[in-house]
Amino acid sequence: MQANDPLSNVLYIDLSKRTFEVKRRDDIFERYLGGTGAAIKLLHEECPEDCDPYSPENPIIFAVGPLTALFPLASKTVAMFKSPHTGNLGESHCGGRSAVAIRMAGYGAIVIKDASDIPIYLSIYGKHVHFRDATTLWGMGSFSSGRVIRENETGEGLRTIMRIGKAGERLVSYASVVSETYRHFGRLGLGAVFGSKKLKAVVVSGKSSLPVVDMKLYRKTYNEIYNSAVKSPVMKKYHDLGTSENVLPLNEFGGLPTRNLKEARFEKAEEISGESLAEHYLGRRLACSNCPVGCIHIAALREPYEDEAYFYKTSMISYDYEPIYALGTMLGMNSAKDYLRLMDRVEAWGIDAMSTGVVLAWATEAQEKGIISKKETLDLNLEWGDVQSYIAALRNIIEQPNEFYAALARGIEHAISIYGGEDFALAFGGNEMPGYHTGPGAHIGTLIGTRHSHLDNAGYSFDQKLLAKEEKSPEDLVDILVEEEIWRQILSSLVICFFARGIYSPELVSRLLNIAGFEVSEEDLDRIGREIYVEKYRFKMREGFKLDDIRIPKRIFETPSPIKQLDEAYIRKALAHVKEILAQEGVFQN
Amino acid sequence: MRLAVLETEKCVGCQLCMFACSRRQNEAGLAKSCIGVRSIGGMERGFSVIVCRACEDPPCAKVCPTGALTPRDGGGVHVDLEKCIGCGHCREACVIGAVFWDDEINKPMICIHCGFCVNFCPHGVLGMERKKEIEHASK
Secondary structure (H helix, E strand, O other), X not given: OOOOOHHHEEEEXXXXXXXXXXXXXXXXXXXXXXXXXXXXXXXXXXXXXXOOOOOOOOOEEEEOOOOOOOOOOOOOEEEEEEOOOOXXXXXXXXXXXXXXXXXXXXXXXXXXXXXXXXXXXXXEEOOEEEEEEOOOOOOOOHHHHHHHHHHHOOOOOOEEEEEOOHHHHOOOOOEOEEEOOOXXXXXXXXXXXXXXXXXXXXXXXXXXXXXXXXXXXXXXXXXXXXXXXXXXXXXXXXXXXXXXXXXXXXXXXXXXXXXXXXXXXXXXXXXXXXXXXXXXXXXXXXXXXXXXXXXXXXXXXXXXXXXXXXXXXXXXXXXXXHHHHHHHHOXXXXXXXXXXXXXXXXXXHOEOHHHHHHHHHXXXXXXXXXXXXXXXXXXXXXXXXXXXHHHXXXXXXXXXXXXXXXXXXXXXXXXXXXXXXXXXXXXXXXXXXXXXXXXXXHHHHHHHOOOOOOOOOOHHHHHHHHHOOOOOOXXXXXHXXXXXXHHHHHHHHXXXXXXXXXXXXXXXXXXXXXXXXXXXXXXXXXXXXXXXXXXXXXXXXXXXXXXXXXXXXXXXXXXXXOOOOOXXXXXXXXXXXXXXXXXXXXXXXX | OEEEEOOHHHOOOOOHHHHHHHHHOOOOEOOOOOXXXXXXXXXXXXXXXXXXXXXXXXXXXXXXXXXXXXXXXXXXXXXOOOOOOOOOHHHHHOOOOOOEEEOOOOEEEOOOOOOHHHHHOOOOOEEXXXXXXXXXXXX
């Protein structure tokens, strides 16, 4: 990398001592590029073995990459931490302005250590770090706290405001961090780690110049990517209806989890489809910094006051495929309006939409089956499609007025350890399932993915594109998924949005890195990706992850998926093969 | 010809114009950008695009004590960096905040209406015009 690239500046902040320092870490960025690669290295350094995720020892790491603020679509920030939700590797990605702001403030990574004794928020303006009292903000929702900070701080247009809502403050293990109102570090509970440190928000802004090796080539190559992003058919889906375009095709395919996956088709899919939301509610489009696609869809929900005629309020609420699945089809929501109402609360309280929906779906079925009663739910009748009860239950998950809701606030895996009902508890590796019941690719992908996310290796996509046409042995399928996950380590080390994966080929990535001053060939990329993948699994095993012990919810075998080749023996063989692959790399479970 | 903000309501906040302005000056990053995009009280309310609106009798030039800013044909100003003493009066005189600042040399940066950013606005917010129109959809 170039000597004057601010990328290898790592900002270390100590919340207890209220101090900060900057260290040059060329060693990390030269070897691992940035993003997820840099973050896993920093996590190994900063996170003590077996530490309690809620303890001050658990670090929060943010990392961006060498192409951020240079090329379009490299605008994600990777957060890494020990997850309070799974007790293992915590990794979450967020767009908005976060990545460009961190890079323009002059950093490749930020490490936040220890904890504060009073609520605070951090304001990072380039080289300056301010510790601000957040006592007044504590208890505020993500919209309000964002508004207060926006008015109190400068750096408009060049900043990110990452903040938590009540869920994070109350240590719900799947609390999110909200950035730029509608983007999130959604999964695995970064919000709860913020809350445990009494950290309400982090504001980052700055503007700097970045070095490139060849300016003429840089400008030419930028144009090339810009043109493919605005013209390429591979980006069209995100440009048009957005991710919610998936609702109808998945429904037709029979892979749309519905009512806690009792079914895989939803009779009201049309009603909450991307098409219907666009026609009736779409009120604004937004983009992350340096993104020509602008996939963010915001619905305008106009509702009358409950008690006064001719008075209306209009709320702007985001929608995407995954929240539509989790808060919509999984809960049997009857209308887009009901989905939007619940989503609005999820957003304000700062909680992961996906885990929330799956937790509520489990609770609904548990009540249906009589495993829990109104005693546990505090008189709520959880019924499919009953949005008012779901909002009330969500409020209870955050407030935790009794043991039952306190258990739900720690996720499904924890709830079943007390109440049973594991056969229909849809969590994989401790993380609630994503919106795909497409076949073995989806479920194995989530089980073996380093963060148990559908985006780790896109198993759902291999179900639809590959397994729908030909059978694969579990070993072959795992080989495909692992190769995909290895390549995705490169994309997320460069913090390239996965939606742009069709444009960013290894050949192009290598060229772009050369322009940014990294001499990295396509072969090097494969080697680095593999190394990062292994380092993540090394962390997982260190923290006690066991492929042998992983729970497979029976429900996925009970409800037919479009790819029939799905049974427990097949999955166990796949898991055994992952163990073999890792053993070859010298990584073993304890 | 000059740069015009044709329809602010269409802006999605991608900030590609800001990055384009930097590249036009053979720069990468945002330090030298002469155009800014910021939300108007949160992303849910949309954005404002901050850039020189090519005033015909520019207030920034009127307050320059050294004559470093001179009105440009068709609106806007030329900046003569050699004459500029970095007093910052121009920045204060611009009510829309379109006089950006180069912290490195402590001097103003103002859009030269080259129109390069227009090519990178995917949504038609920016355009070029010959003289000031009154029919823009921007309110």
